[in-house]
Amino acid sequence: MSTGALIVLLVAVGVITFLYRYAMIGLFASRSLPAWLHALCRHIAPASFAALTASALFVHGGTLSIDLGAPKPWAALVAALVAWRTRSVLATIATGMAALSLFKFLF
Amino acid sequence: MTTITAPARRARVREFLAGCRDEAPLQLGVVPFGMLYGIGALAAGMPAWLAQLASAVVFAGAAQLVIVQMLTSAAGALPIGLTAALLNLRHVLYSASVADYVRHLPRRWRLLLAYLLTDEAYAVAILRYQTASPGKDQAAAAADTVPGVDLRHWYFLGCGLTLWATWQLSTAAGLLFGATVPPEWDIDFAVPLTFIALLTLLLRERAGQAAALAAALGALAFATLPYRLGLVAAILLGLLAGVWATRRGEGAR
Incomplete structure (x- = not known):
């Protein structure tokens, strides 16, 4: 993406995010939120993170490539186990990066 | 003033x-x-x-x-x-x-x-x-x-x-x-690792699990859509699955 397009994108996301934050304080101050919005918001984060993780591991250059000889999926698996046990973001990143170096060396 | x-x-x-x-x-x-x-x-x-x-x-x-x-x-x-x-x-x-x-x-x-x-x-x-x-x-x-x-x-x-x-x-x-x-060093791999860590924290409830699973499978199924629009489709699929799982959970009770 060109730098110009990236600037437009970031400003657009910034404006949208600000409008979300200002929405009920300033724009629609007298209205209440529909129940479905609460229900939907609970699922957005897990769905986004799962889609991006699966894509980072198994989609390369716009094509699906499930390659079990590649080091990244295995490093991700080690990281997921550590995340499950420790619930620590830092420990997950540290072990995942260490596992990636190890598997790149071994495979 | x-x-x-x-x-x-x-x-x-x-x-x-x-x-x-x-x-x-x-x-x-x-x-x-x-x-x-x-x-x-x-x-x-x-x-x-x-x-x-x-x-x-x-x-x-x-x-x-x-x-x-x-x-x-x-x-x-x-x-x-x-x-x-x-x-x-x-x-x-x-x-x-x-x-x-x-x-x-x-x-x-x-x-x-x-x-x-x-x-x-x-x-x-x-x-x-x-x-x-x-x-x-x-x-x-x-x-x-x-x-x-x-x-x-x-x-x-x-x-x-x-x-x-x-x-x-x-x-x-x-x-x-x-x-x-x-x-x-492949330092950019730290970003998906962060998502994995956050996911495990979010997956305690069943509806979140359904949303995540459907979105992950969707990301693979829609991989070939142009401009990575498949990611948006996958997230929407995950939201549908999450809402559906929540409804089903409430109906079962």
Whole structure:
């Protein structure tokens, strides 16, 4: 993406995010939120993170490539186990990066 | 302008500093994310000045990491914008949650507090609002210092500015550090690793599991859609699955 397009994108996301934050304080101050919005918001984060993780591991250059000889999926698996046990973001990143170096060396 | 008495000014400063102090412990968790964003942004090919500017303009950690990850996988501007817009939708809920407490403030205050309404600032500020003398009249409720005057927006401001400063500084630290990391370290892999860590924290309830599983499978199934629009389709599929699982869970009870 060109730098110009990236600037437009970031400003657009910034404006949208600000409008979300200002929405009920300033724009629609007298209205209440529909129940479905609460229900939907609970699922957005897990769905986004799962889609991006699966894509980072198994989609390369716009094509699906499930390659079990590649080091990244295995490093991700080690990281997921550590995340499950420790619930620590830092420990997950540290072990995942260490596992990636190890598997790149071994495979 | 009305003149401000010295005790009133001291009460404001005290409230502001209380906000800064209560927000401080959360900074420990924020710094790694800010640094990771800075490092990832460089690895994704963003110019450093633009990455720093984005931390001020967007000012939303999860969305900024998602943008970086999607840039790394060469996504188009539209899918990135849609995904970030979806991910940040929760801020409308925060906005609704604080609306009753800030409605009486002048517009410049509401604009400023809206800009500072992040996950972490909300989490601390809402506690201050909800724990102060419940059941009483709101203006009177916060009058621990000056009778009849609600000063809790100064506390909110303290929370928000503390987080803002940490986010800008940790982004800068990440950009400085990221420039020294050799490319063969695959440092950009730290971003999906972060998503894995956050996912395990979010997967305690069954509806979240259904949403995540459907979105992950969708990301593989729609991999060939142009501009990575498959990611947006996958997230929408995940939302459908999550809502469906919640309904089914309620029906079974």
